[in-house]
Amino acid sequence: MKINRRQFLKGSAAVAAAAGVSGNATGMEVALGNNSYNYIKHGEPRERVFSCSPTHAHDNPVQAWVDDDPMAPANPLTKQVGRRVVEISGITESNRSRGRVSAAEALAWMHVDSGDRLLHPLKRTGKRGAGQWQEISWAQVSGEIAAAIKASEPQGTFLMRGKDTSGGAWERFMHTLGSNSVIALDTLKNRQAALQSTWGDDDMIPDLAHTHYILNFGSNFLVTYPDYAAEALDGRMFRRAKIVTFDPRCTKTAGLSDDWVPVRPGSDGFVALAMVNYLLQQGWANQAAIKRMSNLSAEQLIRELKDYTLERAEEISGVPALTIRSIARQFAESGQGCVISGAGISGHTNAFDAERALMLLSLVTGSLEIRGGNCKPREIALGAIKPVPPVPAHNNPVRHPHRFLMHVDADNPIDVLFGYNTNPAFDAPAASALRAILADEARVKLFVAIGTFSNETWELADYILPETHWLERNEPVQSKGSLLPWIGLRQRVVDPPGEVKELREILRDLVLATGHEDKAQYWQFQDTREWLGAQLNDIPGLKKDGGWELMAKHSGVWPIYGYLHPEIRRIVDERGEEVLPEYGRPVKMNFDSFPHWHAARDITAAEGELILVIHAADYHGCIDATANDKVIMEATLANHLHINFETAEKLHIEDGALIRVTSRAGYLVTRAHVTQTIRPDVVAMHREGGHWSIGGVASGQAGPAHDGARSNIDADIEHNLWWEDIGVHPMDIILPVYDDKGGGAACGTTVTVKKAEHPDVYGTVRVDTAALFTPVASEKS
Amino acid sequence: MAERVYGYNGVSPSAGKAGRKRYAMVIDLRRCTGCNACTATCKSAYDVPLGEWRISVMEAELGEFPNTRRYSLPKLCNQCDQPSCIRNCPTKATYKHPDGPILQRYNRCIGCRTCVVGCPYNARHFLPDNRRDKRNPRNVVDKCDFCIVRVTRGLAPLCVASCTGGAMVFGDLNDPDSEVARVYRDNKTFTLRPEMGNEPQIYYIGLNEHIADPEFAFHHRSEQLHERYNTFKLNSEVGGEMAGNIVDTDTGPAGWVRHMVRNWASFLKDAPHKFFRGLF
Amino acid sequence: MEGQLISSALHHAPWGFPIATYFWLVGASAGSFVISSLGWVFGVKKYKPTALFASNMAIVLLMIVPLILITDLGKPFRFFHLLLLPSFSHWSAPMIWGSCFILTYPISMMIYSYFVWKKNQKWARILGILAVVLALCTHWYTGVVMQLNPSRIPNHTSVAPILFLTGAYVSGIGILNLMLWIRNRYVKADYQVSTELLADMSRLMLYGIVFDLFLLWNEFLQLTYGMGDEYTMLYDVLLGVFIWPYFYLEIIWGLVLPLIILMIPKINRQLFWVLLASFMCATGVYGMRIWWVMGNFYYQGHY
Numbered sequence A: 001m002k003i004n005r006r007q008f009l010k011g012s013a014a015v016a017a018a019a020g021v022s023g024n025a026t027g028m029e030v031a032l033g034n035n036s037y038n039y040i041k042h043g044e045p046r047e048r049v050f051s052c053s054p055t056h057a058h059d060n061p062v063q064a065w066v067d068d069d070p071m072a073p074a075n076p077l078t079k080q081v082g083r084r085v086v087e088i089s090g091i092t093e094s095n096r097s098r099g100r101v102s103a104a105e106a107l108a109w110m111h112v113d114s115g116d117r118l119l120h121p122l123k124r125t126g127k128r129g130a131g132q133w134q135e136i137s138w139a140q141v142s143g144e145i146a147a148a149i150k151a152s153e154p155q156g157t158f159l160m161r162g163k164d165t166s167g168g169a170w171e172r173f174m175h176t177l178g179s180n181s182v183i184a185l186d187t188l189k190n191r192q193a194a195l196q197s198t199w200g201d202d203d204m205i206p207d208l209a210h211t212h213y214i215l216n217f218g219s220n221f222l223v224t225y226p227d228y229a230a231e232a233l234d235g236r237m238f239r240r241a242k243i244v245t246f247d248p249r250c251t252k253t254a255g256l257s258d259d260w261v262p263v264r265p266g267s268d269g270f271v272a273l274a275m276v277n278y279l280l281q282q283g284w285a286n287q288a289a290i291k292r293m294s295n296l297s298a299e300q301l302i303r304e305l306k307d308y309t310l311e312r313a314e315e316i317s318g319v320p321a322l323t324i325r326s327i328a329r330q331f332a333e334s335g336q337g338c339v340i341s342g343a344g345i346s347g348h349t350n351a352f353d354a355e356r357a358l359m360l361l362s363l364v365t366g367s368l369e370i371r372g373g374n375c376k377p378r379e380i381a382l383g384a385i386k387p388v389p390p391v392p393a394h395n396n397p398v399r400h401p402h403r404f405l406m407h408v409d410a411d412n413p414i415d416v417l418f419g420y421n422t423n424p425a426f427d428a429p430a431a432s433a434l435r436a437i438l439a440d441e442a443r444v445k446l447f448v449a450i451g452t453f454s455n456e457t458w459e460l461a462d463y464i465l466p467e468t469h470w471l472e473r474n475e476p477v478q479s480k481g482s483l484l485p486w487i488g489l490r491q492r493v494v495d496p497p498g499e500v501k502e503l504r505e506i507l508r509d510l511v512l513a514t515g516h517e518d519k520a521q522y523w524q525f526q527d528t529r530e531w532l533g534a535q536l537n538d539i540p541g542l543k544k545d546g547g548w549e550l551m552a553k554h555s556g557v558w559p560i561y562g563y564l565h566p567e568i569r570r571i572v573d574e575r576g577e578e579v580l581p582e583y584g585r586p587v588k589m590n591f592d593s594f595p596h597w598h599a600a601r602d603i604t605a606a607e608g609e610l611i612l613v614i615h616a617a618d619y620h621g622c623i624d625a626t627a628n629d630k631v632i633m634e635a636t637l638a639n640h641l642h643i644n645f646e647t648a649e650k651l652h653i654e655d656g657a658l659i660r661v662t663s664r665a666g667y668l669v670t671r672a673h674v675t676q677t678i679r680p681d682v683v684a685m686h687r688e689g690g691h692w693s694i695g696g697v698a699s700g701q702a703g704p705a706h707d708g709a710r711s712n713i714d715a716d717i718e719h720n721l722w723w724e725d726i727g728v729h730p731m732d733i734i735l736p737v738y739d740d741k742g743g744g745a746a747c748g749t750t751v752t753v754k755k756a757e758h759p760d761v762y763g764t765v766r767v768d769t770a771a772l773f774t775p776v777a778s779e780k781s
Numbered sequence B: 001m002a003e004r005v006y007g008y009n010g011v012s013p014s015a016g017k018a019g020r021k022r023y024a025m026v027i028d029l030r031r032c033t034g035c036n037a038c039t040a041t042c043k044s045a046y047d048v049p050l051g052e053w054r055i056s057v058m059e060a061e062l063g064e065f066p067n068t069r070r071y072s073l074p075k076l077c078n079q080c081d082q083p084s085c086i087r088n089c090p091t092k093a094t095y096k097h098p099d100g101p102i103l104q105r106y107n108r109c110i111g112c113r114t115c116v117v118g119c120p121y122n123a124r125h126f127l128p129d130n131r132r133d134k135r136n137p138r139n140v141v142d143k144c145d146f147c148i149v150r151v152t153r154g155l156a157p158l159c160v161a162s163c164t165g166g167a168m169v170f171g172d173l174n175d176p177d178s179e180v181a182r183v184y185r186d187n188k189t190f191t192l193r194p195e196m197g198n199e200p201q202i203y204y205i206g207l208n209e210h211i212a213d214p215e216f217a218f219h220h221r222s223e224q225l226h227e228r229y230n231t232f233k234l235n236s237e238v239g240g241e242m243a244g245n246i247v248d249t250d251t252g253p254a255g256w257v258r259h260m261v262r263n264w265a266s267f268l269k270d271a272p273h274k275f276f277r278g279l280f
Numbered sequence C: 001m002e003g004q005l006i007s008s009a010l011h012h013a014p015w016g017f018p019i020a021t022y023f024w025l026v027g028a029s030a031g032s033f034v035i036s037s038l039g040w041v042f043g044v045k046k047y048k049p050t051a052l053f054a055s056n057m058a059i060v061l062l063m064i065v066p067l068i069l070i071t072d073l074g075k076p077f078r079f080f081h082l083l084l085l086p087s088f089s090h091w092s093a094p095m096i097w098g099s100c101f102i103l104t105y106p107i108s109m110m111i112y113s114y115f116v117w118k119k120n121q122k123w124a125r126i127l128g129i130l131a132v133v134l135a136l137c138t139h140w141y142t143g144v145v146m147q148l149n150p151s152r153i154p155n156h157t158s159v160a161p162i163l164f165l166t167g168a169y170v171s172g173i174g175i176l177n178l179m180l181w182i183r184n185r186y187v188k189a190d191y192q193v194s195t196e197l198l199a200d201m202s203r204l205m206l207y208g209i210v211f212d213l214f215l216l217w218n219e220f221l222q223l224t225y226g227m228g229d230e231y232t233m234l235y236d237v238l239l240g241v242f243i244w245p246y247f248y249l250e251i252i253w254g255l256v257l258p259l260i261i262l263m264i265p266k267i268n269r270q271l272f273w274v275l276l277a278s279f280m281c282a283t284g285v286y287g288m289r290i291w292w293v294m295g296n297f298y299y300q301g302h303y
C-alpha cells in the first residue's frame, strides 16, 4: 500500500504518472506547494526544512522556508545576519496538511525573532507575581532547582502541563526523578475520560475524507481543526456530504453547515439518546453492529432509553422534535456518517455521559470502524531510548487534574512545580483563584516555569527558564486525528537566540545537577539531534525505508503514503488510486454504567439569567502565543459579548453598548455585540481577550503609543499597529465546576447581563476570589 | 464586439489568445471557512503592513435567528481585464502582464494614489515608510500581484496553497483542461461589482448578493466594526499624510476643523522624511 | 434586520485636505484669471485695471499648487516622472493631461502678464486667449480626475467638471475681490479699484452663483432618483456626516446667503456687503472641495 523511500526519491516522475492516470496531465499547471522563492530578490529559491507545528490540536506537518541572504537585514532580535525562517507552508505529501496551513501556523515564524521572547533564565527577586526579575546563569538555576528537588520527596515534584509536545522527554524526566505527579490540563479532558472508559482509547477519529454525513456537536472544527476543514469540504463537493452542526452559536462552522441547530447548552446528551431511542424503535438501528461491538443488547438499550422521547428532547434542548427525528433518520440512512464532538460537549459537567451518548449514536447506526464513520485512533509507537528509567511504583496522586490545584493547600503543598505549555492562570475557569494558589508560597513551594514567552501563569513562577521555539528544537511527533498514521519531526530550523535551550537540554542539565550517577545514565546525550535519531531509528520499517535522516531531508514525515492528487485532492498511490486507511479494527464498547442524561450543573439558569459560554477564538491556536501575533490580533475581533437580538432588546441593550456581565463570582465590563447568530438564552465570548502578559501585542502595550515596548523591534508594530481594543479577560468570572466522572472543568456559567453603570469602564474585571473557592466544597468528591 | 483596452500601455486581455495564459481564480464560497489563512500567509510573506491588506476576508451574519447564516468573502485584487487602476496611472507604474496579472513597478510609482481612487474594489494600498523589512518598497502603492514570482515558476499563489477550506482554485482559463477552467465551466460564477465594467478575473461561486454589495457593507456594519474603523482612522500612521479619514463620530464644525488640522499636521510632519529618505 | 457586516479590511482615504485644497487653489486661480482676461481678451474695458493684478494673483495661487501636490506624493522627487520622461507618460491618465496644463498654464499667464504690463494689446489678447483656455482646462481636468473614477459616489456624474468650473469661477471672483480691496489700501489712489468695479464683479459672481445652484439642483434631482448608493450620499450630505461642509458651508454660507445679499438692491453695491458676499463664496467653495474629495472615500471604506 505505501510507497517506499526509493520510489519517493524518483519524485517528479511519479507525480506526473499519478496525474496522468486520471487523464488530466495538462490540468496540473500549478503546483500547490513544495517550493518558495525570495520575493524581494525576485525568485531565488529558498532552503526548506521539514517540521510539524504544535499550533493546533493535531500537529500538522509543515515546511519552514529559510532565507540565508547575506544582504538581508540583521535579525532584529539577535542582530545577526543570516539564516532566518521567512515562511511556513504545508507539506503536500502529508495526508494531514496536504499543502495547507492555518493562519496561526503560517505566522509562527514571526515569533522566532519577536522582541517579547524569553532569552535568559530569570529568577524572581520581589514577591511572587510582582514582576521583578533578575537574570541568572544556567549553572546557578540548575543548581538551585536541583537542590530543591533533592530536598523533597520524589512524588513532591509535579509537572503541570497542557498539550505534551515533548515526545516523551517529560515522562522520562519525571520517571528519572521517581515521580508520577502530573497535572495534565489536557485538551478535552472529559472527552478523553469518557472515550477511554468506553472503548479503551481516548480519542475517536471521524473519517471526514470519506463520510457522507457529518453530525457535529459543539465543535467549530472547520476553524479549530484546520486539517479537517479541507477534508470535510471536499466531501461536501465531491460526495454532497451533509454537515449538520449543533451549537448554541452560529459559529463559522455552523454558518457553513447545511443546517445549524441552535441547541440549548448541556442538552446534547439528551438529544443523542433520543435519536438512538428513535432509531431503535423504528428498527433503523444496525443490529449486527450492536451485537458485535456493545456489551448491551438492543433490548437492553431500548429498556434504558425508554424515557428519552423526542418530545422530551424538544423540551430540554429547544430543538423541535421533528428536526431531531429527521436528522437521526438521515444520519442512519446515510450509512456512512460520522459524529464530531468538541469543547462544547466536553465543557459541561455532564460531558462524560454526553460523550458516551454520542458514541452510542455511532454504535447503533453502525458507523464505527467503517469507511466514512468514526474510527479508533491509529498511531505509530516511537522507539524507546535505552536505558529506560523505571516507572515509579505509586500512582499519580492527581486524579482530577483540572480541579487539583483548587485543593492544594498548606497541608498538602506542592514541593516543586514545573509548568509547561499551559496557562491556567489565564484560561482555566476561576483563573483568579488559580492565581491566588500559585502565588502562595505555602501551597506551591517552588514554581519553575519553562516557556518561550512569558504568560499570565509564568508571571507567578520563581524561575522562568527560556525554551526554544518549536522552530528551533528537535522532537519526534506522533500523528493525531489521522487514520493513516505517521510519525514526524520537529526539527531545529534555526539556532536559538540568547541563552535559550531546548527542553531536553534543560531537563538533562537539571538531572545532571542533582548529581545522582544512577539518574544521569538516562540522560547521556550531547545534542538533541542525536537523541532524536536514537528515538526514531527504533521504529520498525523506518530503517528499511532509508532511516530517519533521509526522512528528515525528504518530507519530515513517514511513511509517505503517496502523492497529493491536484484535483481530487486526496493522497494517491503511483497508480493514481486513492490510498485508503484500513478499517474494521475490533471494537468493544462498555455501556455498563449507562450514559444517562442529567442536567449540567455549570449552566442551570434561573429566571432572568443567561448562559455564558466561552469558546476558542478564531484564528488563534493552542499551545502558542498567538495572542501576541500582530496579524492574528489584527484579524481577531475583540471578545465583545455576543447576545441575541431579542434578548438585547428586552434588556434595552443596543449594539455596542457598554454592559456588565455578572456571575456568582464577580463581574466584567465589556460591550455588547447584538446578533442573530446566538440563542436567546445564551451569551458568548471567546477566551483570547484581555491578556496582560505574553507580550506587547497581546496586552496592547506595543505600538506607536508605547515607545520602547519590546515588541517594537518590529518597525511595523512600532509604527503601524492601530487597534486599541484587546478585549476583556473572561475566565475570572467562570465558576470552578467539574464533571465528576470525567474530571475535567466546565467552562460555562450563568450570568446576568445589564447596561453598565456610571463608574464602569470597559475591561474591568472584579471578582471575589474567595467566592470562587466556595463552590469547590460542594464539588469535592 | 470591438475590444476595449483601458490605457495605452495596456496589454489586451488574454482571454482566448493563443500562446498566452489567462490566469484567473475561482473562489468557491461554499468552501470558504473564513479562516484567514489566506490573509495570514500573504501578509507574512509579502510583509504587508498592519492596516493594509493584499487579501482580506469580509464576514457577515445574515438572516434572522434561527435561520441565520454566516458568510465569508475573501477579497483580493481582481486582476481586471479592464483595470481602471491602470487607466488612471500617469506613469505606467502599474501595468498588465501579458498573462493577466496587474503588476506594480515600484521604481516608477510616484505615490500619487490615483490608482487607489480608481479601483472600485479597494484592492490597492499605499506602503508606509516603516516596514518589518526595510528592503521592501516604501512610500509607493502596492497591491496583490497574483504571486507572480511563484506563478511564473509553476507554483500556485500562496493564498491558494494555504487555503484550509480548499476554496480557491487558480490557473489558466485559456487551458480548457485546467482545473480552474473546469470549475469555472461547471458552476455558475459571479464577479464583484460587475457594473463597474472592470471584468474581474476573480470569480466566485455562491456569492451572496448582500455581502457583495458595497452599500450593504456601508449600511449594515456592526457597531464593533464601526468602532474599529474609527480607531483605525485615528491611530494609523500610514494614513497620516493622506488621511481624508473622517471619523464619523466627530463631524460637527469643530470636528471638521480637527480633521483638517490633524491632516495638515501629519502632512507637514511627513514631508521632510518623504523628501529626504530615499530621494527617488 | 437582514444582517450585518462584522468584519472587513479597513481602508484609508487615499486623498485628504491637501488635495481638496489643491482643487480649491486651482479653481480660484482659474476664476481670477477669467476676470483678468475680460478686459484684454474680451474687450470689456472697465475690467482692464484689474487684469494685471488678477493675473499675477492667479499665478501666485497656482505656484502653491505644485508645492502641495508634490509634497503629497509618496515619492516627491519622482514628480519629474510626470513631466520629463515621455516613455513614462501614460496618456490615458487625466493626471498626465493635468501635468501638461499645470506646466503650461502658469507660463502662458506669465507671458500674458508681461504683455499686459507692456500694454501690448495684440499679444496680450493672443496669450490671454491661450491662458484662458488653459485655465479652464487646468480646472476642468481636476473635475475629470474625479469624474473618471465613477466607482465612487459622488463622482458618478459628467457634470463634475462643470460644477468644478463654476465653483472655480465663483470662488476666483470672490478671492479677487477681497485681494483687490486689500490692495487698495496699499497702492496709490490712481491704481485703486473703485467700489463700483468690485460691485460689478460681484454681479458676475452672482451669475455664477445662480448657475452653480442650478447645477446643484440638477445633481440633487439626480441623487433623489438615483440608485441606493446615490441615495446614501444624498442623506449624508443633507443630514449626515457631510452636512457641515456640504449643506452649511457650501450651500447656505457659500451660495444662498451671498445670493440673498447680492439680490437686495439697497446693499448689493455697498462695499461691506460686496466683500462679505465675496468672502462667503470663496470659502463656501472650499466646503464643496472637501465633501467631494472626502465623500468619495468615506463610503467605500468598509468594502
Ligand SMILES: Nc1nc2c(c(=O)[nH]1)N[C@H]1C(S)=C(S)[C@@H](COP(=O)(O)OP(=O)(O)OC[C@H]3O[C@@H](n4cnc5c(=O)[nH]c(N)nc54)[C@H](O)[C@@H]3O)O[C@H]1N2
Pocket: A056, A057, A187, A188, A217, A218, A219, A220, A221, A223, A224, A225, A246, A247, A248, A249, A251, A263, A264, A265, A266, A267, A268, A341, A342, A343, A344, A345, A348, A613, A614, A615, A616, A617, A618, A619, A620, A621, A622, A684, A748
Ligand atoms: N483557532 C483555534 N483553534 C484551536 C484552538 C484555539 O484556541 N483556537 N484550540 C485547540 C484546542 S486545545 C481544542 S481543545 C480545540 C477545541 O475546538 P472546538 O472543540 O471546536 O472548541 P470551541 O471552538 O471552543 O467550540 C466549542 C463550541 O461549542 C459550543 N457549545 C458550548 N456549549 C455547548 C453545548 O452544550 N452543546 C453544543 N452543541 N455546543 C456547545 C460553543 O458555542 C462553541 O461554539 O481547538 C483546537 N484548535
Ligand SMILES: Nc1nc2c(c(=O)[nH]1)N[C@H]1C(S)=C(S)[C@@H](COP(=O)(O)OP(=O)(O)OC[C@H]3O[C@@H](n4cnc5c(=O)[nH]c(N)nc54)[C@H](O)[C@@H]3O)O[C@H]1N2
Pocket: A161, A162, A163, A185, A186, A187, A188, A343, A347, A420, A421, A422, A423, A424, A427, A428, A429, A450, A451, A452, A453, A454, A455, A456, A467, A468, A469, A470, A613, A614, A615, A616, A621, A622, A623, A624, A625, A687, A694, A731, A734, A747, A748
Ligand atoms: N472557557 C473555556 N476555557 C477553556 C476552553 C474553552 O473552550 N472554554 N478550552 C480549554 C482547552 S480545550 C484548552 S486546550 C485550554 C488551553 O489552555 P492552555 O492549555 O493553557 O493552552 P494555551 O492557552 O495555548 O497556553 C499555552 C502556553 O504555552 C506557551 N507556549 C507556547 N509555545 C510554547 C513552547 O514551545 N514551549 C513552552 N514551554 N511554552 C510554550 C504559550 O506562551 C502559552 O502561554 O483552555 C481550556 N480553557
Ligand code: SF4
Pocket: B076, B077, B078, B079, B080, B083, B084, B085, B086, B102, B118, B119, B120, B121, B122, B123, B124, B143, B198
Ligand atoms: S481590482 Fe483594482 S487594483 Fe486590481 S486590477 Fe482591478 S482595478 Fe486594478
Ligand code: SF4
Pocket: B088, B089, B090, B091, B092, B093, B094, B108, B109, B110, B111, B112, B113, B114, B115, B116, B140, B141
Ligand atoms: S500611485 Fe503609483 S501606481 Fe498608482 S497611479 Fe500613482 S504612479 Fe501609478
Ligand code: SF4
Pocket: B041, B042, B046, B054, B055, B076, B077, B143, B144, B145, B146, B147, B157, B158, B159, B160
Ligand atoms: S495571490 Fe499572492 S499576493 Fe495576491 S492575495 Fe494571494 S497570496 Fe497575496
Ligand code: SF4
Pocket: B031, B032, B033, B034, B035, B036, B037, B038, B039, B057, B072, B074, B159, B162, B163, B164, B165, B166, B167, B168
Ligand atoms: S484560506 Fe480559504 S477558507 Fe480560509 S478564509 Fe481564505 S479563502 Fe476562506
Ligand SMILES: [Mo]
Pocket: A186, A187, A188, A622
Ligand atoms: Mo483543548
